[in-house]
Amino acid sequence: MTTAATMQAALSPQDAARQLALTRMKRLAAGLLVLMAVIFTVSFALQDRYPWLGYVRAAAEGGMVGAIADWFAVTALFRYPLGLRIPHTNIIATRKNEIGASLGEFVEANFLAESVVRGKLESVGISRRLGGWLSSSSNAERLTGELATAGRSVLELLNDDAIKNLIESVAREHLVRPEWGPSLGRVGERLVTSGQQHAGVDLLLERADAWLRAHPEAFGRAVSARLPSWLPGFVDKLVDDRAYREVIAFVEGVRAQPQHPVREAIDRYLVELTNDLQHDPVMILRVESLKEGLLNSPRLREFAGETWESVKASLLEALGDPQSAVCTGIRGTLVDVGTRLARDDALGARIDRWLVDSVTALVQNYGHEIAGVITETVERWDSAETSAKIELQVGRDLQFIRINGTIVGSLAGLTIYAVANAVAGLFA
Structure with missing residues (x-):
């Protein structure tokens, strides 16, 4: 089974919707190119009889050039155009590892920087938000249920x-x-x-x-x-x-x-x-x-x-009985902690300061390793699969480049032809 067929079989519902949208946009861009070609053929054949069709031919010719150029540019990102191994094409597959390393460096420099992490955490007010959430009895009950389920799972997994x-x-x-x-x-x-x-x-x-x-x-x-x-x-x-x-x-x-x-x-x-x-x-x-x-x-x-x-x-x-003394105690403790966090500004400030310092220290010491996960993950991906994944995420938007190229090329061809005729008329 090919890579494309394998990916198609493993698509999630969201990716399947993206694949359908990408296919539609590709057909629309290709349809515009075909339309420009038909208009060019007809206008080229009839322009001697109807001189004004020269403007139409020039616009269609420019649209075809723009559409083909942008098709080449977009396609070269993900694969070899027409299967031809032209230099500097199939960029994502051939430079996958470099892209992964650059992405990791970008995340480390712009998202895991100490100033960024500290500023974000300090602006969030973690303790107050957590306290407000925990002080709600429904939230405390839900969290108690999750903790009880996790506790039972751990107990059952332990080797007696x-x-x-x-x-x-x-x-x-x-x-x-x-x-x-x-x-x-x-x-x-x-x-x-x-x-x-x-x-x-x-x-x-x-x-x-x-x-x-x-x-x-x-x-x-x-x-x-x-x-x-x-x-x-x-x-x-x-x-x-x-x-x-x-x-x-x-x-x-x-x-x-x-x-x-x-x-x-x-x-x-x-x-x-x-x-x-x-x-x-x-x-x-x-x-x-x-x-x-x-x-x-x-x-x-x-x-x-x-x-x-x-x-x-x-x-x-x-832990299996929501009304047991253990679960009741956990719920009560969570609500009490949440109430204190929401009302005690001094306690909240100490906890926020501790969390900010701890997370910042963690990022400082292990930020490179965290970013390295991105690089290592991308390196493990199959080249063709990587191209297919990225195209699935951004390919629909890139097809607008082809559409815009067709329109801009048409306008450029028409403008150039009109200017050329005007200049030629001045010297006639």
Whole structure:
């Protein structure tokens, strides 16, 4: 299949319309040339009988010359006229790479210049426009839907095994490699110093008191099980009741007295424990051994997998429901940000300044590469296809050159013939 046939098959609806308009203009220009040729033939044949036809012949002759010259000029841009390899024809195809390079340089110099980019961005007022757009609930909802769709697509494209490996490696890097003892000791020391352990002790005592009052039989059986079997049953009962009351009273006393010896003993133990966790090599080694036993088990891999699967399922469900807390939060955040940008001139000015500086720096550093995309793209195009593409875009307008050339040539031929006859009449 030829290049022209390939392009014809791949034309978009817009390009198909351009192709139809180009074909019509070519036929009109060619029709004018044929009309000039017919007029010239008739007037040339009859001018001896009707001298005034000499003016018509001159006009038609000039129109033909202008039409042919401009046909040649227009055709030479895109192909070889009549297939003849005349020098300096088929210009676009033969100089495609130079044209691409020149176009890239033109874009870089005139569109990617720092002054142009900075001036345009500063005149736009990006933050205010963006804020006004985002502050509309309908726009925020639409953008939320797009973000949710993009988020779901990203989640579905992610490799689950790779994410699980990442979670496991991060856990090992930040949980397994550092020593636990000193870190736990420092955290514990701050908690004990601020008295945070008291709330935990109160909770334990409260739960112990509640359990004892709710399960007196279980406590009694636990005490009886430790008494000699030869004691009579009523002795077991007395001991159970006595022990139960003593334990209840003891727990109540500890709960009621902030300075109870048990509480002070717990505080001293915690102080010693936090100190040992930070400075005692034996304690640090024991904690490390416990850590290794916990995290080197297969459960760590299972935990990473379960964590990712749970997070992924929750996010997919939330992003798929426009009324979920996640989507509602995104919408609300977008509207809030838009409102602030629209109303807070100081914030908008800072953001605009940051955007202008960032984009300008980007253009300064990568402007040549951005313009180079044009050059590289044109270089990759097929020469014949490039000519066909450009002709499709501008060829219709260029056909007016042929039409204008026909008209101007006719007027020029008529003027020259009339002036020549006038001058000849003066010297006759």
